[in-house]
Amino acid sequence: IMSTPKRLYKIDKGRMIDGVCGGIAEFFNVDATVVRLLWILFAACAGGGIIAYFIAALVMPRKADVV
Secondary structure (H helix, E strand, O other), X not given: OOOOOOOOOEOOXXXXXXXXXXXXXXXXXXXXXXXXXXXXXXXXXXXXXXHHHHHHHHHOOEHHXXX
């Protein structure tokens, strides 16, 4: 039996800025708060988190466009 592949997308409901972290959390089936905290730590320590977020916001489709 073939199942539909998991898709990475931005969420609309429950988003904080653009829904990127919420979409990543749904993809990996974890709490969105954990993803947001990890993203903040990555941005503070490595500095690339802010740029990575904006790139993801531009590249990732909305949930309504995927489903």
